[in-house]
Amino acid sequence: MSIIEDLVIASRICVEHGVIDAYGHVSARNPENPNTYFISRDLAPELITQADILELDMESKPIKPDSPRSYNERFIHSEIYKARPDVHSIVHNHSPTVVPFSCTNCELRPIFHMAAFIGLGIPNWDIREAELGTDMLVRNSLHGKSLADKLGAHPAALMRGHGSVVVGEKIQIAVGRTIYLEQNAKMQYQAMTMFGKPTEVIYMDDDEVSANVKWQEYYRSWDLWKKKWQKKLAQE
Template sequence: MTPAEEVSVGCRVLAAHGNADLIWGHLSRRDPDGKGTWLKSAGHGMEEITSDRVVRIDRNGTLLQGDGRVHLEYPIHTEIMAARPDVGAVVHSHAESAVAFAATGLPLHPVGHEGTLFWPPDIARFTRTGDLIRDRALGGEVAEALGDRNALLLHRHGLVTVGPDVPTAVMTAIFLEKACRMQLQVAAVGTAYDRSDEAEALAKRARCYAPAQLEAAWAYLVRGLPPTTAR
């Protein structure tokens, strides 16, 4: 698969699993030859993304390949990749459950499997602004808030997840949306709730999300993709 094909498949998986927001939200992949970043182009929903709707850009957002428009929030991707050589793919979405959960200010606790990927310690957060991450300085601050973690809640805005490759970054976004959604359901009941302690959470993180498990889950997600709605 080419990098553009990887981004297009990842976008369609995200759209099918809780991370769609009309034409907003995006996925990127580091160019394997070090020639910039492959990023979903602007103007289409993630479920509409084909490989010709993926562009290659440099750190300043300059278009290097492809003829689509560049998302305003490209610095989220390019600045995280500049700060984190281990990161090969970045997701940014406006997943509703993540936005709603961030607004509660509650720590994200593992009430099911998914939360163990994000706690302990509590998930990283970016609270300085809920506005668009539209320049390199803000992108750098987001990268700093992410630190060495796999995910970040952008308060009043959305989520960011990263991974060494597209499948990991995409599945981490799906798991984060689900973890947030489940804890919102629990919080709505208003009672004390059961959750993993630190030892159980760390053991489950290793067991439930081992590489072979993630590989099989990714194959399942790709098999189940609906036909592209591109037109």
Template sequence: MQDIEALIADLVAANHILSAEHVVDAFGHISVRDPRDPKRFFLSRARAPELIEAGDIMEFNLQGEPIDGRGRQPYLERFIHGAIYEARPEIQSVVHNHSHNVIPFGVTGEKLYPIMHSCAGIGHEVPIWDIADKFGDTNMLVSNVAMGRDLAARLGTGATALMRGHGCVVAGRSIRHAVQIAVYLDLNAGLQMRAAALGKIKFLSKGEIDAVNGPGVGSERAWEYWCVRAGVPYRSAGTPGL
């Protein structure tokens, strides 16, 4: 039980960090898979991330059905999380957000690639999912299991995918990993737009991306820094890695 309480505390912290770093605003969310049961995940009730407390965290099955709802209103787009956990057994944490810098890439089809070493976690390239391709005119929200699974298929084996006219998803090996990629995905998008205005960009090569993402990459230092910036207690993961 102690481990679950610590995991929930990290999930609450992650919500506050993503808000402090302007990856989410009133909207957007992060979840974590239940280590006791891989067919379940934790996600807040529908609330702005900056305001989330431990009592807001609900548990869902991979179809997005609450395990213990207690009258709490879930996020409409919880299906994003369940579908990615269903498709990707190695993924432990999922972020969905509408950060402003990624939107221009999703609507133009201009591909995002890692532009600096700390952004290598976004992957070799970032696929774009267009909800209209399969579902026609919608309100753009991933509001059922079929939509979630279609998005998860576009994500494939990668860490990130853009959602046309909407935002993006990030899949990580841990809460810390997913937060780090989400922060640097937004940064990469902003830098790529600025660099593109100057001239032709030399992105990281495949080998450089693989080297950065190799063993020993650690986000504990970043996690401590982000906790302090967000004003939430820092809890060491106990290892220097992810």
């Protein structure tokens, strides 16, 4: 199935761009059954092949009973798919430049057009809203539902002291948004600290944001990234 190939490629793309490392994961809803989704077994995303992809239900239980285990944080995916029928792909990441925006009062704002979706609002979820004294990981459906509630209808949510979750109607949108979210965070930090002191920054306004998100699906980026990885994977 081409979505399985896309999932492997999406994982490699996210690693290549430094937005996921040994941790973090990409998932895709099953195009033939909206009540299941595909995600890898518990494995570093850079090592994933098509044979490692599992199909899980909306409680994050494997469809095949003898399946290997998937990630601890798989409940991020099932709870968001349940809450958001429009979402067909999810990236959970620990993207490094994004994390400081999750634990300070510095708001992430759209500084360049490729990340216009940030202007739709990026809520910041604190796991303490679900449970106190955790190890910060989304380990059960209670945590996952709390995160999905905070995400609401937005394209992404920050996770305090942890990372973020990014969603899309297509896998290329979830991946593109993840990569440009990290780039935007970097650019925003650079712009705010230019000249060695706080600087006033001009962000995209609401009209510019809605004019951009109307069409922005990262087609050209996805085409480039996918072709590169198809070639590399064929050589593995």
